[in-house]
Amino acid sequence: MMNKDQEKRILLSHGSGGKMMHDLIAGLFREKFSNEMLDRLSDSAILSGVSTKERELCFTTDSYVVNPIFFLGGDIGKLAVCGTINDLAVEGAIPLYLSCGMIIEEGLEYKTLEKIVNSMARIAQETGVKIVTGDLKVVEKNKADKIFINTAGIGLRKKGLHLGKEYITIGDKILINGTLGDHGIAVLTARGIFQLETDIRSDCAALTPLIQDILNLSDQVKFMRDPTRGGLATTLNEIVSGGSSGIEIHEQDLPIKEETKAACELLGFDPLFLANEGKAVIIADARDADKILERMKKHPLGKDSRMIGEVVPDPQGKVVMRTGIGSHRIIDMLVGEQLPRIC
Amino acid sequence: MMNKDQEKRILLSHGSGGKMMHDLIAGLFREKFSNEMLDRLSDSAILSGVSTKERELCFTTDSYVVNPIFFLGGDIGKLAVCGTINDLAVEGAIPLYLSCGMIIEEGLEYKTLEKIVNSMARIAQETGVKIVTGDLKVVEKNKADKIFINTAGIGLRKKGLHLGKEYITIGDKILINGTLGDHGIAVLTARGIFQLETDIRSDCAALTPLIQDILNLSDQVKFMRDPTRGGLATTLNEIVSGGSSGIEIHEQDLPIKEETKAACELLGFDPLFLANEGKAVIIADARDADKILERMKKHPLGKDSRMIGEVVPDPQGKVVMRTGIGSHRIIDMLVGEQLPRIC
Numbered sequence: 001m002m003n004k005d006q007e008k009r010i011l012l013s014h015g016s017g018g019k020m021m022h023d024l025i026a027g028l029f030r031e032k033f034s035n036e037m038l039d040r041l042s043d044s045a046i047l048s049g050v051s052t053k054e055r056e057l058c059f060t061t062d063s064y065v066v067n068p069i070f071f072l073g074g075d076i077g078k079l080a081v082c083g084t085i086n087d088l089a090v091e092g093a094i095p096l097y098l099s100c101g102m103i104i105e106e107g108l109e110y111k112t113l114e115k116i117v118n119s120m121a122r123i124a125q126e127t128g129v130k131i132v133t134g135d136l137k138v139v140e141k142n143k144a145d146k147i148f149i150n151t152a153g154i155g156l157r158k159k160g161l162h163l164g165k166e167y168i169t170i171g172d173k174i175l176i177n178g179t180l181g182d183h184g185i186a187v188l189t190a191r192g193i194f195q196l197e198t199d200i201r202s203d204c205a206a207l208t209p210l211i212q213d214i215l216n217l218s219d220q221v222k223f224m225r226d227p228t229r230g231g232l233a234t235t236l237n238e239i240v241s242g243g244s245s246g247i248e249i250h251e252q253d254l255p256i257k258e259e260t261k262a263a264c265e266l267l268g269f270d271p272l273f274l275a276n277e278g279k280a281v282i283i284a285d286a287r288d289a290d291k292i293l294e295r296m297k298k299h300p301l302g303k304d305s306r307m308i309g310e311v312v313p314d315p316q317g318k319v320v321m322r323t324g325i326g327s328h329r330i331i332d333m334l335v336g337e338q339l340p341r342i343c
Numbered sequence: 344m345m346n347k348d349q350e351k352r353i354l355l356s357h358g359s360g361g362k363m364m365h366d367l368i369a370g371l372f373r374e375k376f377s378n379e380m381l382d383r384l385s386d387s388a389i390l391s392g393v394s395t396k397e398r399e400l401c402f403t404t405d406s407y408v409v410n411p412i413f414f415l416g417g418d419i420g421k422l423a424v425c426g427t428i429n430d431l432a433v434e435g436a437i438p439l440y441l442s443c444g445m446i447i448e449e450g451l452e453y454k455t456l457e458k459i460v461n462s463m464a465r466i467a468q469e470t471g472v473k474i475v476t477g478d479l480k481v482v483e484k485n486k487a488d489k490i491f492i493n494t495a496g497i498g499l500r501k502k503g504l505h506l507g508k509e510y511i512t513i514g515d516k517i518l519i520n521g522t523l524g525d526h527g528i529a530v531l532t533a534r535g536i537f538q539l540e541t542d543i544r545s546d547c548a549a550l551t552p553l554i555q556d557i558l559n560l561s562d563q564v565k566f567m568r569d570p571t572r573g574g575l576a577t578t579l580n581e582i583v584s585g586g587s588s589g590i591e592i593h594e595q596d597l598p599i600k601e602e603t604k605a606a607c608e609l610l611g612f613d614p615l616f617l618a619n620e621g622k623a624v625i626i627a628d629a630r631d632a633d634k635i636l637e638r639m640k641k642h643p644l645g646k647d648s649r650m651i652g653e654v655v656p657d658p659q660g661k662v663v664m665r666t667g668i669g670s671h672r673i674i675d676m677l678v679g680e681q682l683p684r685i686c
Contacts, residue, residue, distance in 0.1 A: 010451045015481030028457060029477055032464040033443075037475040045475035049439055050393075050400060050499060057393060057400075061442035061495055062478045065486075096392055099404035100376075101493045103446070108353045114371060121375040132380040132388035134372055135405045135493075138358030139684060143408075143488040150444045150478075152404055152495030156393060341482060 011337075017229025017275075018334030022238075042164075043087040043225060044155070056159055058093040060084060061152040067341040069116070069146055071190035073182075073201030076149055077116035079277060079343060081123045081131075083228065084153040085206040090224040090280055092163050092215055093155030095208060098124065100134040101150040106141050116147065127206045129153075161215070167222040170245050172311040173289035175282040177210060177302040178203065179255045180232055181274030185263050187342055194267055198259050205278030210301040217295050220285035227281055228343055230334045233272040235281050236319045237333040244316055249309035249331070251323045272321075273334050275342040283311065354680075360572025360618075361677030365581075385507075386430040386568060387498070399502055401436040403427060404495040410684040412459070412489055414533035416525075416544030419492055420459035422620060422686060424466045424474075426571065427496040428549040433567040433623055435506050435558055436498030438551060441467065443477040444493040449484050459490065470549045472496075504558070510565040513588050515654040516632035518625040520553060520645040521546065522598045523575055524617030528606050530685055537610055541602050548621030553644040560638050563631035567623050571686055573677045576615040578624050579662045580676040583654075590662045592652035592674070615664075616677050618685040626654065 013020045030038065037045040044060040051057050062083050069076040081098065088095040100120065104113065124131055186202035188194070207226070214221060227235035232254075236247050256271045264271050278301065284292050289307060296302035312320075319331040356363045373381065380388040387403040394400050405426050412419040424441065431438040443463065447456065467474050529545035531537070550569065557564060570578035575597075579590050599614045607614050621644065627635050632650060639645035655663075662674040 008453060010447050010449065010453060010456060010481055012449050012481050012483065015447070015479055021479060025477075025479065028460055029443075029479075032460045033467070033474040033477070035473045035475065037440075037473060038477075045440070047440055047475065047497065050497070052395065059440060059442060059497060060476050061444045061493070063444040063446050063480050063493060065446060065480045065482050097380075097388070097390055097402060099402060099495045100372075101404045101406040101444075101495070103406050103408060103491055104353050104358070106353065106355050110351060110353060113353060117371055117375050124376070130378045130380060131376040132378065132390065133403050133495075134368075134376070134381075136358055136364060136368065136372075137406050137408045137491075137684075138353055138355050139408050139488060140355065142485050144491075145482060145486040148446055148480075148487075148491070150404070150406060150493035150495075152442045152444070152476075152493075154390065154393070154402060154497070341480075 012340045013337035016334055016337045017234055042091065044091040044093065054159055055156045058088050058091050058155045058157060060087040061150065062087060063148060063150040064343060065148050065341050066187060066343050067145060068190050071202055072186045074204035075116060075119050076147060077119035078123050078204055080149040080151045081120050082204050082206045082277060083343065084151040085127060085129060085208060086226045088153050088155035089208040089211045090226050091157060092161045093157035095129050095153050095155040097154040098129055098131045099152045100131050103137045103139060103144050103148040105144040105146050106138055108146055123206065127208060163221065163223060165223055165239060165243065168283055168311055170311050170313050171286050172222055172283050173286050173307055174247065174249065174309040175284065175289065175293055175296065175305060175307050177280055177296055178304040179257050180276060181256065181260045181271040183277040184274030184339060184342055185260050188339065196263055198263055200257060200259055203276055203278035205301055207278065207280050207301060210296065210299045211280060213295060213299055214282065214292055218284065218288040218292050220288035221282060222285065223283040224280050227276050227279055229275055231273040231275060232281065233319065233331045234334050240317050240319060242317060246312050246315045246317065247309055247319045248312045249321050251321050253306050253308045255304045255306045269338060272331060273338050277343065355683045356680035359677055359680045360577055385434065387434040387436065397502055398499045401431050401434050401498045401500060403430040404493065405430060406491060406493040407686060408491050408684050409530060409686050410488060411533050414545055415529045417547035418459060418462050419490060420462035421466050421547055423492040423494045424463050425547050425549045425620060426686065427494040428470060428472060428551060429569045431496050431498035432551040432554045433569050434500060435504045436500035438472050438496050438498040440497040441472055441474045442495045443474050446480045446482060446487050446491040448487040448489050449481055451489055466549065470551060506564065506566060508566055508582060508586065511626055511654055513654050513656050514629050515565055515626050516629050516650055517590065517592065517652040518627065518632065518636055518639065518648060518650050520623055520639055521647040522600050523619060524599065524603045524614040526620040527617030527682060527685055528603050531682065539606055541606055543600060543602055546619055546621035548644055550621065550623050550644060553639065553642045554623060556638060556642055557625065557635055561627065561631040561635050563628035564625060565628065566626040569623050570619050572618050574616040574618060575624065576662065576674045577677050583660050583662060585660060587659055589655050589658045589660065590652055591655045592664050594664050594666045596649050596651045598647045598649045612681060615674060616681050620686065
């Protein structure tokens with residue numbers, strides 16, 4: 001599963017969301033912790049033991065270590081609330097309750113902490129989510145980096161939603177609710193390295209209203225996932241990996257800001273691998289795809305929505321991009337590390 | 344709420360479990376995140392919105408930053424599973440599901456991670472708890488310390504349990520299921536400083552079987568809490584703080600190992616403030632206290648159980664200790680920091 005060198009140490013790239021992380025999770029965590037809920041390896045676990053006839057309970061967790069902790073369009077607190085909300089939302093759940101575990105580096109300014117807590121409280125309030133339990137640890141200087149936040153979340157979804165990779169079939173359309181890579185570029189800009197200057201705001205947002213709108217409109221949604229670490233390319237690869245169909249995306253349909261393209265050219269990044277924090281990849285049956293797209297475009301969180309591709313028979317288990325000049329190239333999962341600590 | 348100096352920076356003592364942490368939580372988190380579930384400030388939140396007629400859902404979280412990550416009797420993984428189980432167990436809940444969020448410092452040996460994951464898997468297996476969702480982040484060297492683990496937990500308890508500070512009345516007895524401070528001394532010994540050499544093992548254990556035994560035996564249990572960070576003294580102060588009664592404990596009844604006493608004398612620590620990771624303070628009506636104690640002593644997790652004191656009318660809101668020679672001294676909440684990163 002891991003080669004000799006990787007076997008020795010955990011590397012930054014094991015946390016990148018890409019191939020090395022997937023291998024580590026499959027080879028260690030999934031094997032040791034194995035149970036039917038974890039094995040789905042979805043964004044949220046569906047808790048069979050506490051679900052009722054009408055509704056299922058979903059449970060998810062994420063730690064946030066973004067650097068820097070403030071950036072255009074958000075901060076680590078907003079990210080920690082929205083990110084966990086989105087992991088529930090893409091499973092079709094309404095997020096209800098969050099926990100909040102903070103690890104703080106000794107010396108953090110109280111005002112900074114207050115700003116982060118205010119930001120969490122505001123977004124929780126706006127989204128109707130309650131932070132109901134928490135924990136605080138403080139570690140010595142240089143044993144953490146300012147602040148890390150873990151949020152775990154609980155949401156409810158109605159039973160009978162047919163969401164999951166297993167429902168995807170050839171011909172299904174792939175939609176996304178806006179421009180790619182905004183979060184990645186915003187964080188990179190905030191780092192103040194590479195002389196990068198952009199006005200791109202992180203797309204950090206809670207997607208529940210948009211997703212619920214779509215689910216209320218159509219019962220032909222097959223699968224949803226938020227393309228965060230590892231970007232769109234990694235998410236699409238996760239979807240087809242090991243399966244009997246492939247995904248084709250169309251380069252000219254991908255919504256990417258000109259500024260993002262320019263920054264990526266300058267820095268040698270690929271926008272397909274940049275993190276998003278307010279985007280969902282939506283796979284829907286072709287018969288409802290146009291209707292869903294139209295609705296998405298009317299939603300404040302989906303103005304720049306696009307249909308970007310479809311599920312195809314070949315190549316099996318792979319993602320290909322049809323470029324502007326009609327050629328095809330394989331889009332792999334992120335290997336190694338593009339941007340550490342992006343979320 | 345905080346004085347001028349504290350207002351500027353977060354200090355290690357804000358994470359100690361003592362008075363500064365309580366003030367920070369009351370002054371910031373509780374104020375900003377306020378809702379009826381959080382405001383109980385209990386070890387677990389009772390989730391009213393997803394409970395049914397027969398059962399209530401409990402939800403809790405804790406991050407673990409213990410240093411070193413291995414010690415006699417446990418490791419950070421065992422601690423992360425047991426600690427969150429215990430926060431649910433003391434609310435009378437049966438722990439069912441855990442999330443696991445890891446933040447790893449680049450360079451951690453794979454074998455070390457594997458050992459920790461094995462330890463988590465083993466204790467989850469033994470206790471029948473399932474780890475159903477997880478997250479992994481890796482940060483650069485010196486931006487974390489080997490590994491931090493957050494676990495959030497979900498448990499179920501039957502409705503109609505009358506557990507809570509509000510049920511405590513004068514005359515209630517206070518019990519504990521074994522010796523104090525074992526975890527604190529074990530971690531301190533593992534640090535290899537102070538030339539401290541002891542054979543004391545951390546008491547790290549999942550308390551569900553013992554607690555369920557007690558709850559099945561008696562409906563006169565009023566309140567339970569696990570005295571972790573800040574020790575017994577801090578937990579007892581939390582119980583009476585702001586209330587109309589006090590607690591008296593009897594020095595000669597406190598179960599403390601001779602080796603712990605000796606280590607504390609050497610280092611200037613007070614065993615009442617040392618962390619425990621397999622102990623529960625149990626407050627029960629006097630009429631059932633003896634029966635409960637007897638049962639506790641028969642349980643493998645309660646061999647050294649003792650009745651250590653009672654709820655008294657005076658001094659209101661305070662904890663006093665009657666010493667061997669009959670004098671009284673006030674036992675305050677931990678102020679400042681005794682042992683950073685003990686859990």
